[in-house]
Amino acid sequence: MPSAVQHLRLEAVAVEFRGPLLRFFQRRTPAGEEAEDLVQEVFSRLARQDLAAIENIQGYIFRIAANVLRDRARRAGVRAILVHSPEDFxxxxxxxxxxxxxxxxxxxxxxxxxxxxxxxxxxxxxxxxxxxxxxxxxxxxxxxxxxxxxxxxxxxxxxxxxxxxxxxxx
Known part of the structure; x- marks a missing residue:
């Protein structure tokens, strides 16, 4: 269970980085689709971390964002493979x-x-x-x-x- 201090830190980080993350995802997804959901995924992953132990919060957040994008692309690739019949692949x-x-x-x-x-x-x-x-x-x-x-x-x-x-x- 996150402490009140952890929750306040996460809120402050969310206020500071929500806009930059949204722009990051909008530039990297077709017509900005899912950008808001991807931002939420970043903060969801960040909530499981001890924010006080992170030295470079900006670098860490954007590394999580890159991983979220990679995971999204991986899932989309698997879906695309499953949709095609073997002779189409x-x-x-x-x-x-x-x-x-x-x-x-x-x-x-x-x-x-x-x-x-x-x-x-x-x-x-x-x-x-x-x-x-x-x-x-x-x-x-x-x-x-x-x-x-x-x-x-x-x-x-x-x-x-x-x-x-x-x-x-x-």
């Missing part, structure tokens, strides 16, 4: 994507997400805004109050780190 489509290649891609993506959260917060924010939100580096520098040169250095640092982590698993 081809182990390799015309693009050459086999289940093994898809799994390798998913594993590499998980490694990259974990590697992102290893970066300092400012570097991660610069990288995320540029690559995930499509914000120009000049606009990032204005938003964060950094020089353009600093933004470029943060991008280079993030790219080096992510490439190094990806090479470790290849």
């Amino acid at each position: 081809d182990i390799e489509d015309e693009s050459g994507f086999t289940p093994e290649r898809i799994l390798q891609g998913q594993e590499a993506l998980q490694i990259m997400v974990s590697a992102l959260y290893e970066l300092p917060e400012t570097v991660r924010m610069v990288f995320s805004q540029y690559h995930f939100d499509g914000v120009a580096q000049v606009d990032i520098s204005r938003r964060l109050g950094l020089s353009l040169s600093t933004v470029e250095k943060h991008m280079a640092k993030a790219n080096r780190h992510l490439l190094r982590r990806l090479r470790e698993v290849i």
Whole structure:
């Protein structure tokens, strides 16, 4: 049974991260479908954790969100397989994507997400805004109050780190 303090912490976290999580899911699901349910799933999983023991709550929340998305995709894939008859199911489509290649891609993506959260917060924010939100580096520098040169250095640092982590698993 969660304590009153745990409940208050969870409420504060929900107030702070509900909007960002909703946007996270809306950008990654068709027409934002299920985004609200996915946000609730994140908080449901978070409620089972000791929030006081989590050092980087933002990183932890978005790692849970990535896992929720992955679980949703996995369930959708199983449903799609069950709907098709065996003669409709081809182990390799015309693009050459086999289940093994898809799994390798998913594993590499998980490694990259974990590697992102290893970066300092400012570097991660610069990288995320540029690559995930499509914000120009000049606009990032204005938003964060950094020089353009600093933004470029943060991008280079993030790219080096992510490439190094990806090479470790290849």
